[in-house]
Amino acid sequence: YATAPWIAPTADVTCFTMMERACGLAGFQPRIVAESMDFSVQLELVAAGVGVALVPALTIAQLPDGVDLLSLDSPLVRSVHLAARTPDVVDPGIRALTRILTEAAAERLPLRPLAT
Incomplete structure (x- = not known):
């Protein structure tokens, strides 16, 4: 996902730091194309093909059609x-x-x- 466009939370929250950390562990810095603090909006943007997102499992109430959840090779825990x-x-x-x-x-x- 190093070359994929990313949908991110705003930079002033810990979820942004977690996303940056996960990408850093994978050896790249995300290219952010959209920001939203609403994780359901992030998932809808993923469904629309805007980019990929890292969302906390606790925030997923419903997964949009066409969106798959993938496990991280190096899981982050908070x-x-x-x-x-x-x-x-x-x-x-x-x-x-x-x-x-x-x-x-x-x-x-x-x-x-x-x-x-």
């Missing part, structure tokens, strides 16, 4: 954390938020068949 002050950890709202985030991630991240 963690999402919920931080709370120690006295607030027992707060029902914090507990509910933790449960909701955990359940949402579990629903979106189970083993998903990827094209190879």
